[in-house]
Amino acid sequence: MVYVMLQNGAKYKRKVLASSMFGLGLEGMDIMFLSFALSTIIAEFGISSAAGGSISSITNLGMLLGGAIFGVLADKYGRVKIFSITILITAIATALMGFAQDITTIYILRFIAGIGAGGEFGIGMAMVAEAFPKEKRARTTSWVTVGGQMGAVVAAILAAVILPTFGWRGLFIFGLIPVVLAYLVRRHLPETDEWKKMKATSKKGDGKTSIKRLFESPRTTYVTIALTIMSTVQVAGYYGLMNWLPSIFQQKLGLTVSGSSLWMISTIIGMCLGMLLFGQIMDRLGAKLSYGIFLLASACAVFLYVVASSQITLLIGGAIVGFFANGMNAGYGALISSFYPTEIRSTANNVIFNLGRGIGGLSPIVIGFLLDKYSISIAMLFLSILYLISFVTIVTMKGIPLKANKNILEK
Template sequence: METTPPSSVSTGSLSRTERLDRLPVTRKHTKLLTGSGIGWALDAMDVGLIGFIMAALTVHWDLSQTETSWIASIGFVGMALGATFGGLLADRFGRRHIFALTLLVYGLATGAAALSTGLVMLLILRFIIGLGLGAELPVASTLVSEFSPRAIRGRMVVLLEAFWAVGWIAAAIIGTVLVPLGDNGWRWAFAVGVVPAAYALVVRLTLPESVRYLESKGRHEEAETTVREFEASEPTAGFLQASAASSQDRVLDESQQDAAITGSTEPVTSIWAPSMRKRTAAFWTVWFCINLSYYGAFTWIPSILASNGYSLVKSFTFTLIITIAQLPGYACAAWLIEKWGRRVTLTSFLVGSACAAGLYGLADVEWAIIAAGCLLSFFNLGAWGALYAVGPELYPTPLRATGTGAATGFGRIASIIAPLIVPPLLVFGGTGILFALFGVAFAIAAAAAFTLPELKGTALAEK
């Protein structure tokens, strides 16, 4: 018989979720963030590598720009489906299990892609890779968000997103070093991507399952054990701890919190329920526009530079420099998101992205290309960090992974379209028109972001 009380019943004066919300940052939090972040970085490494591999295969396989664009787009088709169904599966079977499964799927498929004998085989494997990649991101951000102390939840998720820059930089280094080695350099780059398959075992054995998920499934004894492990863990010092200690919680009981966050005193059963409709539409708009601009630009930058007369090595080196600017972008967003709040931070970085995209479209000399590219990298990836922090806060526990996954999946439609529209736009309008379009998309995303609710300092809704 179940004897341990659920979340809604207090243990002492606080429920389990409230106990988690009020904890300092412990070694268990750091381990969770790092463990999830490594998976996130491996995901980014795979996505980043394809831009370098596309540029190489255009030469080695004599591909047209249309064929090359399909290599990128087919992966995003898989990511769209993976994100949508990954969130649903995570709400049903648990965050940790689905996280490990996604790593296994895309790791094995990436290793197999190194053995591709032609374009068709590569496209099939890229689709399977996309399924795993797309499912991982909303699941990992949900898991970290549900464990993070309330006062710095946004900062923790932005720091998780910062691992994307680590993975993309790794991709740029691998692309610069391995891909130009010869006709089979791209195969060695794919072979490195098998690492996530091995890391899936680490995730399965070491990362905890979400307490909120366990309680939503009636597994209260497991939830209590996990909370006690976090409570017994040694607090850490540093940036996160100081932020948590200086922040103020909003003092509301759980029913008041849920009503304040979801706008309804009744349980929310759908992301399109009346109280959710406006935020879901705005959230999906941001996801669509940021995907269109980010993947349209960063997937094609190595190939665009190469087509403009730069050698593969030089274009890859430029891309590596531009990629490094992602790190300070994330760091700035991580600091501002608990100072300015989610909405203002996200909107500001999207406006900066729009301006940087316009500057890149006008750049015609090396220093200007690098400077504008670094600005685009800084603002765009800072916006990504803020966006991932916003998502899990918008929905209650039973719909959290579903809501973030559905928005991610919708955004992936734009990432499918983006690589396909680049070649014709380059032919008819050149780089200026292409990046003007990306700038407009960023501006639309900024307008939509400004309509989202500000949920800084609130507890995650439970129903």
């Protein structure tokens, strides 16, 4: 009987992890679909580059709204149920993009897709944080972030296969397939024991779920703001590097499109390795030391792009920067989850990270300005300063234990 229970427990954990990886992978795939299709959409509808770029901004606004809405709903009504709804919304809105006849419809569908995608990060991270032991929380959530990168890789492969034959519309219509996969992964998956216990013991079953609880005391408010700053820096570094560097190096080193793809692959490999290792380090050394090391390394590593003089050094630099600057992304689900109790854990993850995504997503505008007015050295200095700000934030936060063995703000 004990053996069966252990097997069932292990099976449940694997399904929770797989579903969370799948959810973030769908989000990554959806974002990359737009990246590959954007130039064609701009040409087909005869819009300006600014109007085309607004599609991404509108998606981020949807994510911010969806993160807040579905974070609260998941804490109140259950992670699995709401998680499935978010993926359904994202997949259907993405598929309907293939039938859009004007840019207004594109904007509306991207906003709706963003609403669905905005709920996936926090809910998935909350599920994993509750299903696995706290001493293994970071290494487990690191696999979820790797799932997001795998979604981007899948999108690149699908774009290479589908775009030449079926065009950008066929690429988005493919978004319906993940709905079927989501159903198969989540079939018969119950809620986490921790969430069910919280609902059973809370008065009137409401769990006191509210965004206001992220600011219910001076200490909680400080933690929420500090984590939002760190999330903003994380997203700003990612979008700033990934959006601009391919075009920069095409001009600086004469890099071809295939060369840019190799750089992207090298960087993603570095990211995945960094994420997996960061999770292990954070579980063993704690959040403060782990983030401190990676943030300082990131502040220095971005300058490797300044001195890159060949495609080989560029590929190596991409892997190193990806390892440190984006490897840290693996820890945010565990870090945020360790500060907030069960009844607002999904809300906290979604609100904090999506707010960081909304603000940090503006970094390509700043970097573009710095590149136009100054140089790549100044642009990288800007990112380096951001990482140092995040470093100061994490080292001055009080109450971060050596290992995440309790919910710090839980009363």
